[in-house]
Amino acid sequence: MYIYSHNDNKRNDKPKIFLAVVLTAFITVVVIENIIILMNNEREDNIAQRLSADRTYYNGALQGYSPNSENSASVIIDNMKKSIVGISLLKPEGENIFDINAEEKWGMGTGIIVSRNGYILTNEHLAKTIGAKLVVSLPDGNTTQGRVIWNEKNIDLAIIKIDKKNLDTASLGNSSNLYVGDDVIAIGNPLGIEFQGTTTKGIVSGLNRTFTFEENGKQIFMEGLIQTDASINPGNSGGPLINMSGQVVGINTVKLTEAEGIGFAVPINIVKPIIDKLEKDDKFEEATLGIYAYDKEAIPYMNSKVKLDKGIYVSSIDKYGPCGITDLKVGDIIFSIDNVELNKMTELREYIYSKQPNDEVVLHVIDGEEKDIKVKLRKKMRKMDWNSSSRDVPAWRKI
Numbered sequence: 001m002y003i004y005s006h007n008d009n010k011r012n013d014k015p016k017i018f019l020a021v022v023l024t025a026f027i028t029v030v031v032i033e034n035i036i037i038l039m040n041n042e043r044e045d046n047i048a049q050r051l052s053a054d055r056t057y058y059n060g061a062l063q064g065y066s067p068n069s070e071n072s073a074s075v076i077i078d079n080m081k082k083s084i085v086g087i088s089l090l091k092p093e094g095e096n097i098f099d100i101n102a103e104e105k106w107g108m109g110t111g112i113i114v115s116r117n118g119y120i121l122t123n124e125h126l127a128k129t130i131g132a133k134l135v136v137s138l139p140d141g142n143t144t145q146g147r148v149i150w151n152e153k154n155i156d157l158a159i160i161k162i163d164k165k166n167l168d169t170a171s172l173g174n175s176s177n178l179y180v181g182d183d184v185i186a187i188g189n190p191l192g193i194e195f196q197g198t199t200t201k202g203i204v205s206g207l208n209r210t211f212t213f214e215e216n217g218k219q220i221f222m223e224g225l226i227q228t229d230a231s232i233n234p235g236n237s238g239g240p241l242i243n244m245s246g247q248v249v250g251i252n253t254v255k256l257t258e259a260e261g262i263g264f265a266v267p268i269n270i271v272k273p274i275i276d277k278l279e280k281d282d283k284f285e286e287a288t289l290g291i292y293a294y295d296k297e298a299i300p301y302m303n304s305k306v307k308l309d310k311g312i313y314v315s316s317i318d319k320y321g322p323c324g325i326t327d328l329k330v331g332d333i334i335f336s337i338d339n340v341e342l343n344k345m346t347e348l349r350e351y352i353y354s355k356q357p358n359d360e361v362v363l364h365v366i367d368g369e370e371k372d373i374k375v376k377l378r379k380k381m382r383k384m385d386w387n388s389s390s391r392d393v394p395a396w397r398k399i
Contacts, residue, residue, distance in 0.1 A: 073185060076246040077199050082168040083113040086137030086189050087126050087146075087160070087238060110188040110239035111136070111160060112170045112248060115279040120160040121271065122238035123253055124151040127158035136162050150274065150284060155266050155349065156222065156253045159274065159284075170240060172275070173247025175226065175267035180204050183244050184228055186252055186263070188236030202230030202261070208344060210297040211254065211264055221298045224346035225264040226250045232263035241265040270346050273354035287355045288380035290321015293334070295345045310343050311335045311366075322375050329367060336364040352377070 088108045111122035120136065127134060127148040136146040144162050151158035182204045189198065206227035228241060232252045241250035250265030277284045292315045296308040306313060311333040317323050334342055338361050342348050355361065357379035362372050 073201065073244075076185060076242060076244065077187065079246055080170060080185075080187055080240060080242055080248075082139055083170040084139060084187055084239065085111045085113060085120060087111045087120075087122050088135045088137070108189065109237040110252075112238075112240050112251075113167045114159075114169055114172070114275045116165065116167050116169055117279070117282060118162045118164045118167060119149075119275065119278045120146060120162065121251060121275070122158050122160060123251065124153050124156045124158045126238055127151055127160055134160060136160065138164075139168070150286070154222070155270055155346075157251060157266055157271055159271075159278070171247045172268055172272060173243050173245065173249045175249045175269045178204050178207060178226065178243070178249055178267075180206060184230055184249070185242045185244075186228065186230040186232055186236060186239060186265075187242065188232070188239030188252060198233075198236070200231040202228050205229050205262070208297060209264060221294075222253070222264070222266075223295055223298050224267060224270075224344050225253070226267055228263050228265060229261035230263065231261075232265075267346060270350050271353070273350060285357055286380040287352055287357045287359060287377040288321065289323050289352065289361075289375060289377065290318035291323050291328070292316035293345060293348065295343060298345070308333065312342050312345060312348055322378050323373075326373050326375055327371070328363065328365065328373050328375075332365045332367045334363050334365055335370075337361055339364075 086108070087110060109123060109126040111120040111126075113119070114121045128151065130148055130151065132148045134146045134148065135143055137143050144164065146160040146162045149159055149161045180203075184202060184204055186200045186202070187198070204226060208223075209225040209227045211222045211225055226241065226249070228250075230241070232254075236252050237254075239252045240248040241252055243249050248268050250267055251271075252263065252265050254264050274284050274286075293312045294315055295312055296310065299306050299308045299313050314328060314330055314332045314334065316330060317328060334348070336342055337348065337351055340347070340351055342351075355377055357377055359377050361375050361377060363375060365371055365373055
């Protein structure tokens with residue numbers, strides 16, 4: 001006879017409890033294993049996605065530096081050569097390619113087409129006289145006659161006009177965005193037309209350099225220059241200095257003969273306002289302040305007693321010019337023009353080139369105290385009656 005008791009129930013429940021615990025543990029282990037598997041799968045998927053993205057990125061990066069890339073040196077050079085011309089006083093046929101004095105004797109050099117309607121930018125030392133006629137060798141091998149319409153000795157730049165339309169033009173960059181160490185390319189015609197389109201590559205070695213030399217017994221200063229170690233040889237003058245985006249950032253001008261790997265280019269920003277006007281209006285009337293001035297880079301060469309940390313130092317004033325009838329005096333420092341801060345002569349030139357004769361500008365000046373001086377610009381004349389105090393200052397300093 002089976003007798004039911006409380007103690008008997010407890011004995012019978014123990015196996016059930018044990019089985020429940022085992023089953024729960026088993027289920028827990030299975031769930032944890034599945035969670036781990038899912039996590040690992042997700043991790044592997046993420047890694048695969050990252051690797052795929054990395055491969056895409058690096059493949060894209062490698063493609064960016066392939067020979068067929070728009071930013072590769074070969075493509076940049078091919079594109080730029082479509083707008084590079086030769087400049088000479090005589091037709092180049094029959095000239096001796098080994099004549100190392102070709103630039104000096106025949107005025108051979110380089111220019112770049114900067115507008116579709118026939119304007120070419122080059123050096124002033126190749127195009128010294130307004131109205132002078134030069135021979136221009138075009139990229140297609142033909143030659144045509146060009147006429148000098150503008151030049152400025154101080155920055156060694158000139159513009160030539162040819163009677164051609166729909167020309168391939170160079171892309172102009174922003175020279176203010178250059179940094180020391182940037183890669184650059186120089187293209188030109190060393191030793192004459194026979195070596196047309198010679199290319200050299202280097203870096204920006206320095207910025208805002210002042211270069212001084214003697215000409216006809218006078219000391220000459222060029223300020224705000226780009227220094228590069230890209231080789232610049234005779235005949236490269238007037239050719240472009242190009243960044244790795246294929247844009248002209250400077251115009252090659254001079255090199256130091258006393259050292260290797262030191263050449264200079266004029267920043268393109270100085271002359272861009274002139275190019276814009278020629279492209280838009282087919283003419284350029286140059287405005288002037290009628291002063292001689294220097295920035296802090298050049299002033300130590302002129303007057304070691306003057307300490308200039310910023311601004312533009314006024315060294316002479318044309319008594320018949322726009323500033324001659326104002327309160328501006330020799331020794332004043334111009335800090336800004338129309339609220340545009342000035343620390344370089346190139347900045348002042350660039351701004352004045354953007355204005356028209358008869359425009360009014362405001363100079364913020366200090367001569368012991370700060371003041372504003374209003375000046376009405378005039379058209380720049382090539383020959384003017386300068387006062388005696390300015391005759392000792394080279395005429396190319398005028399702005």
